[in-house]
Structures are given as C-alpha cells and as structure tokens.
Amino acid sequence: MNVPLPMFVAVPLVVAFVLPVLPKAGKAVATLLANLATVCLVVLAVLSVGEARVYEMGGWSIPLGINLVLDGLSSLLLLAVSAVSAAAMLFSTRYMEQYTAKPKFLSLFLLMVAGMNGVILSGDVFNLYVFLEIASIASYALVGFGCEHEELEAAFKYMVLGSIASVFILFGVALVYGNTGSLNMAYISRAIQGTGMNAGLSFALSLFIVGFGLKAALVPFHAWLPDAHPSAPAPISAMLSGVLIKALGVYALARLIFNVFGVSIPVGWVLIALGLLSMVAGGFLAIGQWDFKRLLAYSSISQVGYVVLGVGLGVLLLATGANVAWASLAILGGLFHLVNHSVYKSLLFLTSGSVEMATGTRQMKDLGGLADRMPVTRAACTVASASIAGVPPFPGFWSKLILVIAAVQARFYWIAAVIVLVSVCTLIMYLKVQRYVFLGEVPESLRDVRESRGSMLAAMVFLTVLCLAMSLLVLVPSLRVAVLEPAVNVLVNGADYSIQVAGL
Amino acid sequence: MKGMTVIVKTVSSWVKVLIFLFGIYIILFGHLTPGGGFAGGVILASSYVLLMLAFGREFVEDNLPLPVASRLDCLGALLFALIAVLGLALGGTFFVNFLYQKYLVGEPFKLVSGGTIPLSNLAIGLKVGASLFLVIFALSVFRCDSEKPGSPRLSDPPAEKKE
C-alpha cells in the first residue's frame, strides 16, 4: 500500500499541536488522541515494510527539493520506533498520573517521535540535522520533566553535551556543503565517489563521528547518559534508551558512513575501537551500581557498543575487500541486536517504572522479595533479563551468536573473546537485579505493595510478547528475508544509494 | 513587575503600534523582500516585550491572557499543517504549491503572487509571535526578592520593589 511518507512525520506533529488546544477538562480525550496517534504510526510502519520509495516534497525534483527515502534500513527502524513508542505511550497513561501537566508531556512525547521519524526518513543532510534537533530538544525537556533537584541537574548536563554535539554536526554539514556543493545525500555520495575524500571531507567525517557518537553515548562521550536516563520518567527512559540513542546516533552514523562517505579502513577501526570500549566500560561500570535505573543505563552503553562493533566490523570487512558474506553477517548481527535491544531495554525500563511507582524507591538495597507481590512485572523483567544476557531460546542469544560467528570468520578471535566476556558481565549484572529486586526477604516497608494495573500492565505484556517473538525474526527465513535482509543489503551495497535514489 | 516612569509609558504606547505594524508588514511582504514569517513573528513578539517592560507583566497578562496565546500558537502550527495537507489532497504531493499550480497564479512581483507562500508566512508569523511571547512571559515569572539578594522565588504575588 502506498503510504505517503510525510504521514510518518505529519501525524504525530499535528496531534502534538492539537493537544494543547483541548480544554483542561479534556485530559482523557487528550490521552486517547495521543494513544491513537502512536497506534496509527505502528499500522503505517507495518504497511510500509518491504517497499523502497523516494518521496519528493512539494513536487520539486532532486536536487532542487528535499526528498524522503524509504528503504530497508528505514523501514526496520520505523518498525522499532513505532512499536516502542506505542508501548511507552500506553504505559504513560497510568504512570504520568503522578506528575502534573500531562497534556504537555504528551505533546513533547509526540514531537520527539515526529523528530525521530524525520531523521529516519530523511534523504537530505540538513533535513536530518533539523529533525535531529527537534527530537533532541524535546528529549531535553522531557528528561527534566519532574523539575526536582536531580532531574534538573541531569537535564542540564544532557542539554549542554547534546547541544555541543549538534553544533559539531552542523559544522560537519557546512563543511560537506562547502566541499561538494549539494545537500542531497545521493548527490553528495556521487560527488565523493567521483573526486575522493579531501582534507575538508575527512574533517567533516570526524566531526560527524564525534557528534553522532555523543548522541549514541559511545564511551568517550557517554557522560550524560548515566545521569539522564535514571532521572527521566520511566516511559521516557524507555524511549531514550530504546530508540532515541539508536535512531539519532547509530542509524545516522551508519547511513552517512555506508551510503554517503563510503567505507574506509581507518573509519572501520575507529568504530570497532569505540564499540569495544563502550562494551567493556559499560559492562564493568554497571556491575557496581545499586540504583536500578542507573544499572540499566550503563547496560545500555554496553549494548550500544555491541551494535557499533557489528557495524564497524562490517565497515572494516567491506573496506579491505574481504568476503562480502562475512560483512553481511556482521552487519546483520549489529542491526538485529539494535532492534532486539530496543524491545528488551524499553521493557526493562518499563518494569523499573512499575516497581518505582509501586514501592517509591529505585535503590536495590531497599527492595526485595517482590516476586510474589508483582508477578507480571517479575515475569516481564525475567524475560527481558534472560534475553539481554543471551540465554538460548531468547532473541539476545541469536544476535550475540551472529556477532561472535562473524568475528571468528573474519579471524578476529580477540574480538569474539571480548564479546563473550562482556556477555558474562551482562549475565552477572542481571542476576544481581533479579536477586535484589525480586528474590529474597520482603522489607517491612514494602509489605503492602501491589501489582500495577491497567495500561501499565498492558504495555508490559505487549512488549514481553514482542520480545519472545523477536527470535522468529531471524529463525524464520521468510521473515528474515522480508525485514532484516533488505536493511543489511542497503548498507552492504552502500555505493548504490545514489543510483537507487536519484538514478545518477 | 511595576513598570517604568511616565515618559517611558507614554512613548511606548505610541511606538508599540508602529512596531506591530512593521512586524505585520515584514510577514505580508515575505515573498518579495527579505524577512518572512520568522523575522516578522519576532518583531510582533518584541512589541509585547516592550509593553511588558514599560507597563508591567500584569497589564500584558490582562491584554493577552496566556491560554489565548497558547491557542494562537497551536492555531498557527495547525494552519501550516493544513496548507501542507491541502497540497496533498488538491495537488498530489505533500506541501506542493497548489495555489500556484491551479487556482491563483497572480503576477510576479506583486503582493498576490507565489501561491501558498504568503499563507505559510502568515501561519509561521502567528506561531513564532505567540511562542516567543509565551517564552519571555514564562521566563519573567521568576524574580529576585530584593530584601535578600541572591535568593530567587518562583512566586506571585510580586513584592513591592524598594526605590
């Protein structure tokens, strides 16, 4: 079905601006409208799987106008973003009752989703920057939504680092425009294939790696994440950790490196180094944490390291001219891990929100024995923890296995060893979570804790079912060919982007 | 906030009309001369800022209450989205200039020309003007207590400022 691509951006944007117009008594109507918007996005994303289209805005042809591009990678990420945002919106109908100004929260949430969809669909470098800023500024405001001491401090830290990253990205865009004379990704790709990289373009690429690396929280630039993700309300932590750092950071970096700038050996090694550093540092720092959400935040850093490692391995293998099948496998591992992590990390943050709303604390030393009192939360947390730690029938195992096989095939045995080691670390940290939060003795203060109700329960059950079904995505061949293979092909045949989009 | 002296109040009550008119001029002629929606909107908001400085915050709040400004803001954004969606419905592509293509071509270099671009300018000018007014109004809620310097409060009612 031919879904007009701007609908992905227009639907959340229009609903976000309709919500403040409704009268104060219409809070239920506002919540219903916002939920309808996210469900509509899920339907649109599912309908556009498997198509590859270019949409020219305003009827102006490339390169005069701005175009939106839907290919395999975009549709995969649109599915992830819309699924997680539908679940988070459903969760927040009940969870945000603790805060005031709920319609403003819903507007900002929908603006963030509109910005992310715009980044994923954009075919033009400056358009990518504009939507990146829309999503980022909405997320800065959402992190500090509660306006308590810690949330404001975390929001300020996040905002300063995020703004510096955005300025770096704008500087990179300016350098790219100055050196190639065009802003359209297909035209830039063609120009770089023709003339090669000069000093200005190399500097622009390094600025992009720093800027998008900071948005993706890779290790030298991760300082904002351990403060921002715990302080945000739980559905926003789920969105930030689950989709924002990937859509704004990893996706944009992959799109620019594979499709626009072209692969090269130094870039591959830089990405592998950043990925390994993130995996190891995130893993080790997470084990010592006693705050539930802070542990999950450090674990996010570690898992994004896996994704960047897979992508970087693909870059290196393509650049050295090795077997294309090895590079495809590495990129498949990275992308599948990206989608997996969106689902189970957001489920983990939603369960932590459910625990926090029921008990009022996030410190694991004060929790315990909640297994009988909150059975659904406990089941959801166990499924997600087993998945992220890599226990066999769950999807996390398959994505890590693919990455290990890809590393061994390319004869990087030490990388495979590090992947396995960090997986063991991840298992340790999630056993810690299970032991201190759900098993053990119930403290006196938590005797009357009860299970969460209503929409929070529905959201967690939805994500648990999705988490269990994700294994089918890689095991069932028809699903893999329909959803994952086009995404991998877009990146592996990165040089064909200009031909497919603009026919150059 | 109390406001300023009689001279400032008198002069600003004459000048505010000129500033507002200038803002509307910049918005309307945005497709012919430099400026357009954003610059015109900023000038509209700055006329209200002048009023806020000269007469005090309460006067402006009675003049343009916050819920009205918020609704004008959303109205501007929805108008812009309406123009884009009408382009999809009437012209076939999102955001296409459907007035220029079919209905109202106009002559170049006159006020009625350029299709939907002047309408987009109007929508943006309305939105930016209302938004900036709301932002500056919201930022001016915080004030310092003049007896204990360095300790701000978030509160109304405003204390009497010692001259």
Add this chain to the structure above:
Amino acid sequence: MLYALCFLLFMIGLYCAVVKKNMVKIVVGIMIMEYAVNLFLIMLGYRAGGTAPILHASQVDPQTASITAHFLNTAVDPLPQALVLTSIVISLGSLALMISICIRTYAKYGTFDITEIRRLRG
C-alpha cells in the same frame, strides 16, 4: 583566511563551554559556538563583488520570462542563507530551554556553580 577566524571563534566558544564553572557562562559558550558555525555557513555562499540574491523586475527578461545572466553571475548563493535562518531559529529554541533550566536549577540549588550541583554521582 576568514574561515580560519571562524574556526578560532568556534574554538573560543568550545573553550568557554568546557572550562567555565558558571552555568550561564557555559550557555554563553555554546551560543558563541553556534554563532561561529552560522557565520561559517554564510561565508560559504559568498562571491567577491556579488549582490544580494533578491530578484527585481528589471532583472527578468520580459520576452522569455527568464532571469538575466548578469544576475545569475553576480548574485551570492542564497541556499546557505536559508540554512542559517533555520539554524538561528533552532538555537533560539535551544537557548530558551537552557536558560529556563538554569533558572529552575538556581531556584532549587541556590547557586549557578556546577561544582556544587553534584548530587548525582557514580
């Protein structure tokens, strides 16, 4: 040469954002960086001896309704100007949010000094 001065301004802004301890000075540093990048972007379109890219009726050939070659050869590039306009709007929104976070933080903590606002650690 002018591009190097732009880059120097960018570095000054980066130094200010990284080294200073007062929250408002950090915000000012970020604004200087954005200003430097906007300046760089505008200078990319410059053409020596060029004119503003505003079309006037005298620059349109009446018979063929096409723009005269003289205008096309002397006008400055208008695309970076549109980009900078968008970038200024974005940095305005970002600045408003940063200042409001600063004000709220001052109301809660009582200080603008970031070395004293350190409840989150580990």
